[in-house]
Amino acid sequence: MKLENLKKEVESLQEEVDALSAEYEKTLAVQKNNKAKVEEEDKQHDILKHENDLIAKLEGHDYFDVLINGIMVSGVQDYESVTGKQDNSRKQDHLAQQNSINYHQLIKKYSPAIRLENCYRFGGVSAFPVNVPPGESGEYLGIRFDTFDTCKKTFVLPHYIILKKNPKNNEYFVFKSTVPKFVSVDDLAAEYLNCDLKKFVFSIRKRLIEYQLRRSAFIKLAQSLPKSSLKSDLSFSKINICYSTHLEIVLLCGPTKIDSAIVLCSPISPSNLSTAVLKRKLELSLKGCRVDDDFCRTFLKIMKKSRVKTYYPTTK
Helix, strand or coil: CHHHHHHHHHHHHHHHHHHHHHHHHHHHHHHHHHHHHHHHHHHHHHHHHHHHHHHHHHHCCCCCCHHHHHHHHHHHHHHHCCCCHHHHHHHHHHHHHHHHHHHHHHHHHCHHHHHHHHHHHCCCEEEECCCCCCCCCCCEEEEEECCEECCCCEECCCEEEEEEEECCCCEEEEEEECCCCCCCHHHHHHHHHCCCHHHHHHHHHHHHHHHHHHHHHHHHHHHHCCCCEEEECCCCCEEEEEEECCEEEEEEECCCEEEEEEEEECCCCCCCHHHHHHHHHHHHHHCCCECCCCHHHHHHHHHHHCCHHHHCCCCC
16 A cells, blocks of 8 residues: 555646746747847847947038038028127137138048948939038938039039928928029929929939039030030020131030030121021031030041131131
């Protein structure tokens, strides 16, 4: 009888041991899983920390670009504040002087971040955080447009748009801009800014590229006609070329091509027939020409084919 009781007690103890062993294995598995999760979280934390450190450096650029410094420091108070102009003026002078002194130190300190930022700028459009001047408030967003001069083979000075969010309706509006007046920024902003920011940005970029292509093309043409006079409006949409004292060509340009050409010339012969033929030939040949890097070659080819030099030789 005692033996049977002992056997039952041993079996009961064995069951308890088995249960405890199973519980131990389960607890051990949970601990291993938790440890793996913690290690993964630490790894992700290190990655995010590295990214945040990099972003912090980019955000703290303290007006790397002198143009932005000028827009924000000297412009914010003029736009938002009517009173206290003298205090604001002193503040602006102090900030401008401080930025000038610290500029080269900042360049040296943040040069890795600057190089990374420049890589992004190769895309032509880049956004950046705006350092709000001390004493000011608001949420700003900066947009930079970089365009390439095909004539000089280099990037020209960038254009900027500074957006500010209206706290009343939480919508952005154009706060400051260095984009030329002939690009209708306000109209594009009214149409796209708060419903399709990407379309707003790339519509402006498209117009800036078209303008830069026209500008490069006609500057290159002027260099190829040293004895002629070439004048244009700010947008390079109307071009006057005085080929000689007796021949003037007026080009009216669209975004990418010549919409129309007007040739003004003195009679070549008493009958005026040769003059009329030459005038019509030039106007038809120039109309529709694309204004791009090859325009100079195209223009000179048309002039040569029309034998303009024979009739109207250029003079100094």
